[in-house]
Amino acid sequence: MKEILKKIESFLETKSKREMILIFVLAFLCFFTLTFMLIYDRAWNYFLTIKQTKLDLERQLLSLQEQPPIPKVYGDKELKSEIQKLEDSIVLQEKQKERLQGNFNHFLALNHLGKKYFLNTFVIQQEGEEFLLYGEGNFKEAFLFLEELENLQMLEIKGASIYPKKKNLEFFMNLEALYGVLQ
Incomplete structure (x- = not known):
């Protein structure tokens, strides 16, 4: 490890200030790019997960909004019994009120x-x-x-x-x- 640091130090001593600044900028950009790529991947996955969750919730909401609140009753007897149930419910609520x-x-x-x-x-x-x-x-x-x-x-x-x-x-x-x- 000490040898590597000595080689880097001797390499930098041979370079001019302009070259040292360019090397510093290049090293900074490399580390910044590497960090950005790691963070970007996680952020993109999180964004996609949130977007998918939002789309799923919107689909569920649409399916719930399309369902009628009262089931469709087609027969005369079923319709009368459904009306009677609703009337009984209303009477019970009125008594409670x-x-x-x-x-x-x-x-x-x-x-x-x-x-x-x-x-x-x-x-x-x-x-x-x-x-x-x-x-x-x-x-x-x-x-x-x-x-x-x-x-x-x-x-x-x-x-x-x-x-x-x-x-x-x-x-x-x-x-x-x-x-x-x-x-």
Whole structure:
């Protein structure tokens, strides 16, 4: 290795500055070209892979867009059964929508009653179809609240606990939502 370096050094000493610059530029270009070729090959393969993946995804998208969302039914009986299935699905979704809106309406009605009777503390918690209430207020307002709550036809009282205190009345209630016609 030392001999090779000595030969290169003696070779360079015999050359002029112009020739040394040209040799340096040639060596630089050779190393740059070699590095570029190695990187270019990898980059080109990556580019082709990405392009192929994009084309495959576009083909899949086109095939999905060409498929009709509802299967074609040609017979009269099959068509009627398909219509019946869709109508049943719509009815089920409407019932779910009404139930969810009903729960929200129940929640709003309970909140309105709590504010109407100026209860000191009033908390509503919903767990599925049930509402859990906690309230505290003076005797008159609390009893008026409980009386109006009992008159509501959209909620059924499943359980109630009332605790009198010196100046207030504290109550816990478990209510269940009734569905159907809400008044």
